[in-house]
Structures are given as structure tokens and as C-alpha cells.
Amino acid sequence: MRHSRTVATWLLEQSRIDIGLTGDLLEEQANGRPTIWYWRQVMVAVAVSIWGDIRAHKVVMLGAVMTGIGAETVLWGLYNAFVSSWLPLGPMTSLVPWTINLLIIFVTQIATGWLIARTHRKHPMPALLAFLTFSLTWWAYQNFSLIRGLAVDSIDQPRFRIYLFYHLSNLFVITLSLFLGALLSGSRKSPTVDDRAEE
């Protein structure tokens, strides 16, 4: 219970949330509000803060998406030029190719997340979320039929589940790595209501 509150507080501190709001939630938590209430308030505060940033800085968010696309294009080019020929051959769902694939995704997405957060220091998380939304939408558009087919086939044919898990694991690692890259960039600044009012 205490550990989960610590995680919620950490999330609050990572987001671009006013110092007064953070203090208020901690005060209410100290006054005996339940953990579930605290988590709910933290999630709303984080979501409202990020959404507000995205709405207020649409051009900046578009820039973040462009930065991400540029980074991915360069990384993909480097991968094709120098890495892909060295990879071991084999079915994509066997252990070695799968692990190497996840590792490549992990490293490249950390780099992309780092770059987006670094080039958008004032709004790192909203910028990252804008790019992540674009990426996931693009991924869904590219793979929707495949994933739908695998999901339906997996219900009564277990041999397809591994392929579904393969694609979903890629998605999970992409999301996790982008956030990790953004966190590693260290682009965090606790703004105040005054800063946001001035913007």
C-alpha cells in the first residue's frame, strides 16, 4: 500500500504539475484519504496536465511528432545499412531473433524518446505522448488486419498465440522504451501556475 503511494507520488513529480497541487494531494493523503482516492487524483492530475499542454501547444506537439519521425527514419536507415545483414536467420518467434529484435527496439526507442524529450524540454511528457499516440495509431493502421486475424485465430488455435504475443510484446517494449528515454533525458521542470498562466 505504502509502496503504491510512493509510485503515485513519483508519477506526480515526473509530470508537469504545479507545486501547490502536488502538496495538496500529499496533504490530503497524510490526512487519511484512501490509497485508491490518491491514485485516482494523481491520474486525473497527470492526464489533465498533459492534455492541457497538448492543447495549448499544438504546433510544438506537431514538432515533437516530426522529430520522432525523423529520428525513427534515421535509425531505421542505420539499421538497414549496418545491422540487418548481421542478424541471425531464423523464425521471428524463436528465442534468439526475438530477443535481438526486442533489444534493437528497446535501444532505438530509448534514443527516440530521449531526443524528443531533450528537444522539447518545456513539455517533455506531452511531446512524448503526442509522438506515442501518432506511433500507435500508425502501428494500428499498418497492422490492424493482422492483429485482428491473430486475435480471432488465437481463441481456438493456440499455435497463433505466440505470434500475437510477439506483436504485442513489440508494442509494449516500444511504449516502455519511449518513456524510459524521456525519463533519462532529465528534462523535467516543475512549473508553477504562474508559468502556465504566462504561456
Added chain:
Amino acid sequence: MFREGIECTRRFDYFFYIINEMPKANYLGEFELLVMLTVIRLGDGAYGVPITREIEERTGREAAFGTVYVTLERLQTKGFVRSELGDATPERGGRAKRYFRATSMGLREVRETKRRLISLWKGLPELQGGTA
């Protein structure tokens, strides 16, 4: 045809002028009015915790601190409230309280909103009688 084109362009300019000016209108939304009245009611002690608790007590619904703060930010941008940092306490993890206070412009806007609402309320037979 050339004159029609010019006239059409002027109309589009006027149309976009209205669209651009609309968001600048300083009307108080429902929740903004709720928050303003709470800030005025609490006076010197108006910071996040008592503001949100007062709103919860008055409306009978749980209010999200994040939503209250976003509303206060918006009110500050419009010039209806101002804020200042106060004392920090250990239970707040050493973070200062942010106190809010209505400005004279904010008080004027609340009075104007009250006047508008009363004028709309008057003379409606469906709303006559009953408890206030």
C-alpha cells in the same frame, strides 16, 4: 466579378475575426463560477485543499484536484484570480501552499454573471415557487 471576389474576401475576414475574438470573451463557465465563488467565500485561506473540499460539500460530488487547478489557472490567465505561494509543511512533503485570491476584475465578472443569471431567471413560470 472582381468586386464580388473582394466582397467575398471581406466576409471571410470578418468571419475569421469573429472566430478569433470569440475565445477572448471573458464569460464564466459553470465550474469557473463555482470555483470563483468558493475562492471569494474562503477569503485568505483559499488554497487547493479547502477550495476542493468546499466544492465537494456544496455540490455533493467528488471534485478532482487537477480539474480545480486547471480552472484556477484559466481564471488566473483571464485575470480573475491571483496566486501566491505560502508556507510549506512536512505533511505536504515540504511543498508550499498556493493561495488564491479574487481580483477586482474577478469580483466584477462574478457580479456581472450574477446579474445575467438573475435576468434570465426572472419571469419563468416553471421556476416560480419551490425552495431556493
